[in-house]
Amino acid sequence: MSATPQGSPATLPLAGLKVLELGHYIAAPFATRLLADLGAEVIKVEPPEGDPVRGWGSQVDGHAVWFSVHGRNKLSVTLDLKSADGKAKLRRLAARADALVENFRPGQLERYGLGPADLHQVNPRLVIARISGYGQDGPYRDKPAFGAIGEAMGGLRHLTASPGQTEHPPPRCGVSISDDLAGMYAAMGLVAACWQVKGDPAAKGRVIDVDLVGSVFSLMEGMLPEYGLFGWVRQPQGAAIKTAAPTNTYPCADGKWLCIAGNSDLIFRRLMAAIGRPELADEPRFANNAARCENVAELDAAIAAWTRTKTGAEAESILDAAEVPCSRLYDMRDCAEDPHFRARGLVLPVQDPLLGEVLHPAAPFRFDGVSAREMVRWTGPAAGAHNDHVFLELLKEPAE
Amino acid sequence: MSATPQGSPATLPLAGLKVLELGHYIAAPFATRLLADLGAEVIKVEPPEGDPVRGWGSQVDGHAVWFSVHGRNKLSVTLDLKSADGKAKLRRLAARADALVENFRPGQLERYGLGPADLHQVNPRLVIARISGYGQDGPYRDKPAFGAIGEAMGGLRHLTASPGQTEHPPPRCGVSISDDLAGMYAAMGLVAACWQVKGDPAAKGRVIDVDLVGSVFSLMEGMLPEYGLFGWVRQPQGAAIKTAAPTNTYPCADGKWLCIAGNSDLIFRRLMAAIGRPELADEPRFANNAARCENVAELDAAIAAWTRTKTGAEAESILDAAEVPCSRLYDMRDCAEDPHFRARGLVLPVQDPLLGEVLHPAAPFRFDGVSAREMVRWTGPAAGAHNDHVFLELLKEPAE
Structure with a gap:
């Protein structure tokens, strides 16, 4: 160079x-x-x-x-x-x-x-x-x-x-x-x-x-028109998205965090199977995204109970295999060493x-x-x- | 339209x-x-x-x-x-x-x-x-x-x-x-x-x-070259910046947060005067940015002790008058109603x-x-x- x-x-x-x-x-x-x-x-x-x-x-x-x-x-x-x-x-x-x-x-x-x-x-x-x-x-x-x-x-x-x-x-x-x-x-x-x-x-x-x-x-997406029309003021939502569930970030056994986007119906079903809770996918209170948003705390707890038993890399690998979109929160080492980044x-x-x-x-x-x-x-x-x-x-x- | x-x-x-x-x-x-x-x-x-x-x-x-x-x-x-x-x-x-x-x-x-x-x-x-x-x-x-x-x-x-x-x-x-x-x-x-x-x-x-x-x-700024050269992995720093002090976000009496960028020597002096602690600007342990970074916890505590006594708008207005860069964390109402945004x-x-x-x-x-x-x-x-x-x-x- x-x-x-x-x-x-x-x-x-x-x-x-x-x-x-x-x-x-x-x-x-x-x-x-x-x-x-x-x-x-x-x-x-x-x-x-x-x-x-x-x-x-x-x-x-x-x-x-x-x-x-x-x-x-x-x-x-x-x-x-x-x-x-x-x-x-x-x-x-x-x-x-x-x-x-x-x-x-x-x-x-x-x-x-x-x-x-x-x-x-x-x-x-x-x-x-x-x-x-x-x-x-x-x-x-x-x-x-x-x-x-x-x-x-x-x-x-x-x-x-x-x-x-x-x-x-x-x-x-x-x-x-x-x-x-x-x-x-x-x-x-x-x-x-x-x-x-x-x-x-x-x-x-x-x-x-x-x-x-x-x-x-x-x-700021739709926040200004929503304020103008309805007087709504968007408040912080942490790692979750109010209108989609489950999508959040979950703690792993090694202190890593795992971001999971599991809110579509098919992905949700695969996610529940992967964490060993397939029966939840059949319950009416989790039947669709709107219902899951209502009952999100219970879902988040079930998912976190599973992620806490795995390292970030283990949990990611299991969910990858189940075709559930997820990613550890990559730090710079993760980025620099990742095969996709290199490829x-x-x-x-x-x-x-x-x-x-x-x-x-x-x-x-x-x-x-x-x-x-x-x-x-x-x-x-x-x-x-x-x-x-x-x-x-x-x-x-x-x-x- | x-x-x-x-x-x-x-x-x-x-x-x-x-x-x-x-x-x-x-x-x-x-x-x-x-x-x-x-x-x-x-x-x-x-x-x-x-x-x-x-x-x-x-x-x-x-x-x-x-x-x-x-x-x-x-x-x-x-x-x-x-x-x-x-x-x-x-x-x-x-x-x-x-x-x-x-x-x-x-x-x-x-x-x-x-x-x-x-x-x-x-x-x-x-x-x-x-x-x-x-x-x-x-x-x-x-x-x-x-x-x-x-x-x-x-x-x-x-x-x-x-x-x-x-x-x-x-x-x-x-x-x-x-x-x-x-x-x-x-x-x-x-x-x-x-x-x-x-x-x-x-x-x-x-x-x-x-x-x-x-x-x-x-x-990701300089994080990748720093990882490559030194093996450093940047970690989260919250609202502060490790290499500049004081610059942080402080709690106000009304639950609002105030972001203050007070790390240049002249601005720091004005900030200490504005919060009623002018003597701190004369102390050797706060004499320059490097020294302030070493002793930032004490400074952050002094600033927060002051901001907690004011609403966000009050504190912002006092620091504005003292020419200390600062801003409440604007929500959508703040943005929509702000005179500069309108102008x-x-x-x-x-x-x-x-x-x-x-x-x-x-x-x-x-x-x-x-x-x-x-x-x-x-x-x-x-x-x-x-x-x-x-x-x-x-x-x-x-x-x-």
């Missing part, structure tokens, strides 16, 4: 698309990482000291382990956007780009003299995707934003909880989900706007406004020149004719690793 | 893109809903009895409330894909489309004689996005898939928990996150492939393979011909020159509502 950028294989769908990243931390860099996986040329513009996300998490020889993934398939250049030279270079990069992604606080790019109006002067076709906590307008625009706040205000964190559970606060879902979602929406909106511009000589670049709160809020190329050992051999998760989309491995072209580079390549070759200008 | 389809305003980025949906339940319909919000013409192909998701959740006069949002901006036609006539119509629709999204179980489309090879015979440029639980290949390909299993196997559900909490199972994050993520990736990959095809007369359509497990797994158009009252006035969440991306309201063109239609429009007008063929 080379740290030297090659052009993308033409088989990748976004080969030839030129994207600038003015990003830091998670949301904008995640957006451009997805675009880079898809084959776009992504130039990540960092301050001279590097994106502060490079200081996060474990390090090897001063290089962040996560950045091997988070920065992969990108070119990194360093620029001081406060300096005249940095601004001039950024404008030249914008002039040759198709799109730009940024996640400064609203107004910051304008204060640099690099807002959409400025950038559209040097490149009227530039598509600009902006990610912020609360959006580019509205009363909360200038509040400081954090991923956790996006989850809380967007409605997700209220739901990530068990009913009546007051001892522990509702947990995070464990990852920076609001940043991830906003990055995904920004990438999607950006490609859509590039589709619109492509092939139309008269088309102008667009400005796209994506925010963490709205991104989370977009996943699908979801876990890719790659050589990182900064870290040695590193496991990378695959790109989350597969295209015919492109292997998972071909979508990881190089690993996250050191800050400024491509200054010469970009400033000397791509911009064809003398070095400073 | 009309139930009659108009073409998209040309201001929407995907105006002119023609997409077929062979979807049911959540993942594929969510992908096409996002594409429809972006301006694509989406024709949802349903079986004669309708997408089974129409039976989910609350109903008004037999019409699902959620479907007003889930099916918005789409045309609905009904076809029996088992019949010769249904297959023939589907092929004619595919011939005029740019892209298709499906989430049948792997192999089902092929069994209908409508797999990618068949569809590319009638339209070699068709982009086909396929969503499934485990992907189109690999040893688990044929297992039945459910959203909950995608979360569990992708590594998310293990993390959505509080450390040492064994009484309740780890909760769902409260929404069908694995379906949503897979839908988002499918939409993103589809638009990228359409960008590639556009303007290149020689280009062929692509087949895109997105799965629930891999979509969830893509959000940004995140909560849109729209007229649904089937349901009356309904609140819709905005599209999760905003484009310059297009209001949030303009992106909701019509509400989810009844199954087959556009049979005549599509089969008589778009296909210019006699009715059955």
